[in-house]
Amino acid sequence: MTYSTAGSATLSLPTVLDVQELSIYYHNQQVVDTVNLTIPEKQLVAFIGPSGSGKSTVLRCFNRLTDLIPQLRVTGRIFYRGKDLYDPQWDVTSIRRQIGMIFQQPNPFPKSIYDNIAFGARVNGYAGNIDELVEWSLQQVHLWDSVKDRLSVNAMALTIGQQQHLCIARAIALDPAVLLLDNPTVNLDTCSSSHLEELLSQLKKRYTLIMTTHNLRQAARISDYTAFFGTKMNTSGHSIGYLVEYAPTSLLFQRPQQALTQRYVTGRVL
Ligand code: ADP
Ligand code: MG
Numbered sequence: 364m365t366y367s368t369a370g371s372a373t374l375s376l377p378t379v380l381d382v383q384e385l386s387i388y389y390h391n392q393q394v395v396d397t398v399n400l401t402i403p404e405k406q407l408v409a410f411i412g413p414s415g416s417g418k419s420t421v422l423r424c425f426n427r428l429t430d431l432i433p434q435l436r437v438t439g440r441i442f443y444r445g446k447d448l449y450d451p452q453w454d455v456t457s458i459r460r461q462i463g464m465i466f467q468q469p470n471p472f473p474k475s476i477y478d479n480i481a482f483g484a485r486v487n488g489y490a491g492n493i494d495e496l497v498e499w500s501l502q503q504v505h506l507w508d509s510v511k512d513r514l515s516v517n518a519m520a521l522t523i524g525q526q527q528h529l530c531i532a533r534a535i536a537l538d539p540a541v542l543l544l545d546n547p548t549v550n551l552d553t554c555s556s557s558h559l560e561e562l563l564s565q566l567k568k569r570y571t572l573i574m575t576t577h578n579l580r581q582a583a584r585i586s587d588y589t590a591f592f593g594t595k596m597n598t599s600g601h602s603i604g605y606l607v608e609y610a611p612t613s614l615l616f617q618r619p620q621q622a623l624t625q626r627y628v629t630g631r632v633l
Contacts, residue, residue, distance in 0.1 A: 376403035376404055376405075376406065377403065377404040378401045378402065378403060378404070379402050379403065379404045379443065379444060379540065379541055379571045380400075380401070380402040380425060380441060380442070380443055380541070380571075380573075381401050381402075381441070381442040381445075382398055382399060382400040382401070382402075382421075382439070382440075382441050383399055383439055383440045383441070383442070384397050384398075384399060384438070384439035384440065385397070385398040385399075385400075385421065385424065385437065385438070385439035385440075385441060386398075386437070386438045386439055387417065387420050387421070387424065387429070387435065387436070387437055387438075388435070388436040388437075388438075389432075389434055389435055390434050391436070392601055393597065393601070393603055394417060394420065394601075394602075394603060394604060395417035395420055395421060395603065395604045395605065396595075396603045396604070396605040397439070397605065398417075398421060398439070398605065398606045399606070400590060400606060400609055402541075402571060402573060403571070403587075403588065404571050405567055405568065405569070405570065405571055406567060406571060406572075406587040406588060407563060407564070407567045407572040407573075407574065407585055407586045407587050407588075408571075408572070408573045408574075408586060408587065408588045408589070408590065409574055409575075409576055409581075409582035409585075409586035409588070409589045409590070409612065410422065410573065410574070410575040410576070410589075410590050410592060411575075411576060411577075411579060411582050411589055411590070411591050411592070411627075412591055412592030412593055412594075412604070412607070412627070413592075413593065413594060413627075414577075415594055415602055415604065416592035416593055416594045416604035416605075417592055417603075417604025417605070418545075418575040418592050418604075419545050419546075419575055420435075420604075421592075421604075422464075422543050422545055422573060422575055423464075423543075423545075424437055424441060424448075425441065425443075425448070425462055425541070425543055425573065426458055426459050426462040426463070426464055426541075426543060427448065427449070427453075427455050427458055427459070428459075428464060430455065437449070443458070443461075443462065443541075444540075460483075460487060460537045460538075460539060461539050461540050461541065462539060462540065462541040462542075462543060463534030463535070463537065463539045463541070463542050463543065464534075464542075464543045464544075464545070465527070465530050465531055465534060465542060465543065465544040465545070465547050466530075466545055466547075467545055467546035467547060467549045467550055468550055469523055469526035469527040469529070469530050469550070470530060471518035471519065471521070471526050471529050471530055471533070472518065473517065473518070473519055474517065474518060475514060475515045475516060475517060475518065476501075476510050476513065476514050476515070476516060476517075476518050476521070476529065477497055477514040477515060479518050479529055479532075479533050480496065480497045480500050480501065480529075480532055480533055480536045481493050481496070481497055483533060483536060483537050484496055484536055484537070487537060496536055497514070497536075498511075499536075500532040500533070500535055500536040501529075501532050503532060503535055503566070504528040504529070504531050504532040504535070504562060505528065505558075505562065506525060506528045506529060506532060509525070510525075522555070523550055523551060523555065524551050524552070524554075524555025524556075524558060524559065527547060527548075527550075527551060527555070527559060528558075528559070528562065531562070531566070535566075535570070539570060540570065540571060541570060541571045541572075541573065542566070542570050542571070542572050542573075543573050543574075544563070544572065544573070544574035544575070545574075545575050546574075546575050546576060546577065547559060547563075547574060548560065548576070548578070548581065549576075549577065549578075556581075560581060560584065560585050563585055564585050567587075574586070579616075579627075579628060579630075582612065583612060583616050586612045587611065587612060588609065588610065588611055588612060588615075589609070589610065589611075589612045589615045589616070590606055590608075590609040591606070591607045591608045591609070591615065591619075591621075591623075591624050591627060591628075592604050592605065592606055592607065593605060593607040593623055593627075607621050607623050607624055608620055608621045608623075608624045615628070616628050
């Protein structure tokens, strides 16, 4: 495997997402500069970096949630399994089914636990047995045993940690290939957070996972590849996020190629 510190990685694993020259603008003000990045299949990729370096915005481009922000403009290209994600021929609903998003604040529907899973399946015309799908999805996230006797209870009654697991179950019920997770453990207590980390380590056997995290130890513990985003000033004094370095996690933490990465991962202030 070879990789370049400029950000583009040439990986021997199949590529799921290929990000080429991605720049992002809000109100015509550039906020993310020229990201090149390839995401390998069935690996866990962590995005780390200071606040405002563009991690969440880049993540949102991967399932076109950025379409929902009218003042936002994206340039460059993102290929999902070789197809341009921004090609108008894509049905955006289909993209979001295949590339699901988990937010930092769990957002179950204010419906029963059962319906949280069944709703999306019905809307997408799921042809199989929905009871079985509900059970399978909840089993995948290790929630089944604790909720199987109360599937009709409102999901909002679950703990925050359980709600986050339910949101993952809801996403995987749609048979995605990729899960995007924006700071998924930041609102969880230590115990729920380590349960979720364990779950993510298992889920990467079936799905490609991309997560942003403020927790460097978490990135070092569970990710296979790490992308470190930094910020720089443009000539008018606005802060712009960019990809500083992208490498296998152990290399990025132990032998970073860039002085900036070295300072960040060793805890010295940027
Ligand atoms: P991170 O996730 O790394 O903290 P973000 O992706 O949230 O960074 O933000 C990247 C940049 O985009 C920041 O400069 C931020 O101020 C800007 N930004 C994010 N959301 C908006 C918005 N709705 N309007 C204008 N600028 C925004
Ligand atoms: Mg963020």
